Amino acid sequence: MTPLVQLTRPSRAPKATVACTINGQSVQVSEGTSILAAAATIGVTIPTLCWLETLTPVNACRLCVAEVKGARVLAPACNRAVESGMEILTDSPRVHLTRKLVLELLASSVDLSCAPELTALMDAYGARPERFGPPAPANAAGTKQHAVAGHHAPPDPAFAATTSEPPTVDNELYVRDYAKCVLCYKCVEACGTDHQNTFAIAVAGRGFDAHISTELGAPLPDSACVYCGNCIAVCPTGALMAKREFDLRAEGRWQPEAQHAADTICPYCGVGCTLTLHVQDGEIVKATSPMDNAITMGNLCIKGRFGWRFVQSTTGR
């Protein structure tokens, strides 16, 4: 069947092919292919954190690093294009060490309890975040917002500093728990030119105090946010979470294994986004859209994302 809408422009000239080796195996891919994608063609997986197929790569987490023979430093596989003749190693000792450290540095400063993929990777890489010392007592709310760029208090030798802060619960729809934020920039990109074009959030502050913020750190209801929840959809660590899930988790009643997902079409408007309803105990506890859906790319609007409480409503009518 021919698609009704041609989503990608046909490329003008066929791309040249480049040949390289990955872990000793020869690989041929078209020009411009990333190391990550090239490795996938021969079944080599490279861990990623800040990369997502629907977003522009930011190369920030450095979990995906690969060794390119002759290069001074490691390359981010998610965004470095393969060049002809490159000899690439995706699991050398240098790669292993950097990935282990990235995981340790993150786990020692961020709450990864809602990022099971990362905890599994930590086991695989032998990451031991506790070697930096016990985590410091939780920071007060607003600590990072009020930090002054270029200044910090001397470290306390007894503790490893963390980015912990109490969760921000300032609206009925979703919670921002930045103690879980790895600063992958995905939410910023989803809210910006990659998807939503609302620009409600951006990275503020500098260095270890860098954090995701609305304008002037304002509560979400005072910001430009339109509650599409497209940032929640891309957040890899549960730092952004629908209020319902947050509440159920707090009550100890969030049971992903007991949920089933049902694909349907959002009935609210004529766009007809593909909708996945996550149902637990007969209750719709979350709504998402598949990332690989050509129309939504995982995005929804406030109605599709959050407008399901009425289904459960037992009052009224």
Added chain:
Amino acid sequence: MDTRASSEEQLAVDRVLGAPRSPWDGGARGSHRDYHTASGGAARRAERTMLLPALRALQEHAGWVSEGGLNYVCERLDVPPAEAWGVVTFYALLSTSPRPTRMLHVCDDIGCRQRGGLALCAALRASHGEPAVHEAQGHAVDLAAGQAAWMTSPCLGLCDQAPAALVTDAGPEPVERLLGRVSASAVRDVMAGRALLPDASASPARPQQGSAELVLLARAGTVDPLSLDAYRAAGGYAALARAAQLGPQGVVTELVVSKLAGRGGAAFPTGKKWEAVAAQQATPKYVVCNADESEPGTFKDRVLLTDDPFAIVEAMTIAGFATGATQGYVYIRGEYPLAAERVAQAIEAARRAQLLGANVGGHGFAFDIEVRRGAGAYICGEETALFESIAGRRGEPRNKPPFPVQVGLFGKPTVANNVETLVNVLPIVRHGGAAYASVGSGISTGTRLWCLSGAVQQPGVYETPMTITLAALIARAGGVAPGRTLRAVLLGGAASTFVTPDQLEMPLTFEAARAAGASLGSGVVMVFDDTDDLEDHLLRIAAFFRDESCGQCVPCRVGTVRQEEALHRLKHRRTIGSAADEHALLAEIGAAMKDGSICGLGQTAYAAVESAIKSLGLFSASRA
């Protein structure tokens, strides 16, 4: 968030941006017709390059960036407020909370801290309380109590006149001054709101003044930096005339023959860089002069900027001619007010004489230059972070490749060169690349500026061929004081390494430095003697990298924190396991920062620490 700016704030911004044209860019709501023409598109988005100048205007006017002021700037430039907030909070010299109109920034970095800087800070703590950065920790700045507050500062690029400070007076007539050899009584005068002394960078030490061996500094201190006529009488603009004869390709060839390598730290061959930009098809192309000079211990560019600003204008013009670039930017660190003023004056004078503009010097090419001022961020010296900063974004370095010669400022081919590199272009073009290369040896050709500071008797900028040995150079600066012994030299800057007393016979060539596992960096030669507490210096270097990390990539954002913590554990003898265990932990953090970080900041953040532990034996298990 719809607080409005005061009319004064609006005026301060309008002085930089011009008056608004319509309600679409912050103007008053006028006739109905105004709403029939929308404003947007690429041209409107391009206005974002004025974001940092507009924010600086608010800061200079009120001493901070208020909510209303920020909103007005966002309307004027069509920048989402969340993104503008991200930019304001990135820069140390922009405040998001009210501050007194006078701010004193006291340098407590490695060149100053043990040469009076820490003592000044202690005195200020006693007399005026905690620095103004601790508001968040509950020390509110009492705006009513006085007109001045103080805070600490990283290296101000005035290490030759340690201890250094920067004073900013906000208001309708904002004043910014660098102060050198700051005394306790000078601090009292500043805090009491008294009139400020002239800027210390107007009168640097000029230890070799008048000497015939000077090439780069030949005019510094002898030729009036404000006079184009004086500059021309001293040989100025002869290089541009010669460049016009050689043609663009001829200029690039001379540069290649000269083997000039960049003086900003990375030592990349300048000829190659210009050649690559000249070969690009995309237009417009740009020339960026990197005058961010924030590497601790570096102050040579400051002397060139203030003493010989026309040389920079001329050299950038030649770069434009040779590469086909039509617009230049000089990005000057925010802490160099006089340098920015002098360069702006030189640009104005050159424009009036039609040495900038549509037909430069009658040679049939167009080129112009704009000054941009930083606002307190070492990372903006990294060339791609600098481009982001000029574009009105957070100064976050980009991943390379692509390199600036292809994708630079505003995504276009860009020549980015250090101030000193550019000034070298003048003798190369005038006298030929071969003559230039006859000085020095191998790839280390020409003369170089060295920033001597710390425990030497005559600190200042020295110019010599690169074949000079470290010992001879230190001797030129008077060596350490009688009765003292030299303990270590920080060679190249905080991003480089410590050199030990037994390595002093090393010639200061790229080759010899590389062989010794050292680096010449930005020409820093900071000397420490037996009265220096080197462990304290090392802790400061670790704090510096933590403060200056942009925060983008994990190895550097968290690695610099863990590095500083481990050093503090060693310092306080609260190690996890043995000292050797901590050294091993530091080595792993260092390896990940070096291998995994996006930019040179993270990649070099462990260099000085590693050399201090390995060659100086700091924080060893057996230390007393």
